[in-house]
Amino acid sequence: MCFFTDIHLTFLMQWVPLYPLMGLYTLGILGSWFDVSPHWSLLIAGCVVIMQLELLVICFMKKHQAISIISRSYALPKYMEYTYNIMCILSIPSGGLYFNSIRMPKDEQWQFIGRIVPQYYNQFQSLPNFDVYEKNSRFYVIFGCFGFLVISITVSLIFLILSIFRMMRKLKIQISAMSFQRHAEAIRSLTVQSATCLFCLAPPVLLSVFVYFEVENSQILTELCIVWIGSHSSINMCGLLIFFDPYRSFILKEFRR
Structure with missing residues (x-):
């Protein structure tokens, strides 16, 4: 997923915000070659x-x-695990269908542009493809659901990490040092990647704030957020190099060949 995110945001789709409207047009393979x-x-x-x-x-x-x-302790109930898995399965298609419902037909988009920013109407005609959105109650529902999802995932990760660390203290005296080291490395790897994902989730949150409150200089702030999102894998790699010994050892081994 991390790899596909980078491919999508660098080659398949490169988005350009359309300030002062809430919209964007895209460069990249999908828009230029396939008119997506x-x-x-x-x-x-x-x-x-x-x-x-x-x-x-x-x-x-x-x-x-x-x-x-x-460790024979702190096991999550099976129903909690199944419930979360079902929520993950349902959240993507349900959220995608709802987001698709807020898209205006192209003729309504042109009417919206002529009504809100008539001075930019001719410039919009020169764009190969674009989409603009109207800030209405349905769009605010999207913001609310997105905020709830981010908070839920963050709280879940924090709860699981703290619980795992608590079990690891007990586990240290029950298993061999080598087995404990393998568990600790796996947890450290997951923790670094989760921290990176949450760090790179901040730009979409900031974008929502800029759009909602119509912050001054939103154009440049939005472009900075897009750069921030695109640096996801680089930040992830740097985090693993700093905090995850097996990854650092593997990279050093490859460079020494």
């Missing part, structure tokens, strides 16, 4: 990023359950 609308490109990007976060939580849950079996 920015709306669908944005929808794919959102689904992939959310899926990446949900899969990280599932990885933590699996690791939590494995350690709880060994």
Whole structure:
């Protein structure tokens, strides 16, 4: 998911905000070669990023359950695990269908542009493809659901990490040093990647704030957020190099060949 996110945001879709409207047009393979609308490109990007976060939580849950079996403590109820898995399965298509429902037909978009920013009407005609959105109650529902999802995932990750660390203190005296080291490395890897994902989830949150409150200099702030999102894998790699010894050893071994 991390790899596909980078491919999508660098080659398949490169988005350009359309300030002062809430909209965008895209460059890249999907828009230039296949005439895929920015709306669908944005929808794919959102689904992939959310899926990446949900899969990280599932990885933590699996690791939590494995350690709880060994330590015989703090196991999550099965119904909680099944409920979360079902929510992950349903959240992507349901959220995608709702987001698709807020898209205006192209003729309504032209009417909206002529009504809100008539001075830019001719410039919009020169764009190969674009999508603009009207800030209405349905769009605010999207913001609210997105905020709730981010908070839920963050709280879930924090709860699982703290619970795993608590079990690891107990586990240290029950298993061999080598087995403990393997568990600790797996947890450290997941923790670094989760922290990176949450760090790179900040730009979409900031974008929502800029759009909602119509912050001054939103254009440049939005472009900075887009650069921030695109640096996801680089930040992830740097985090693993700093905090994850096996990854650092592997990279050094490859460079020494």
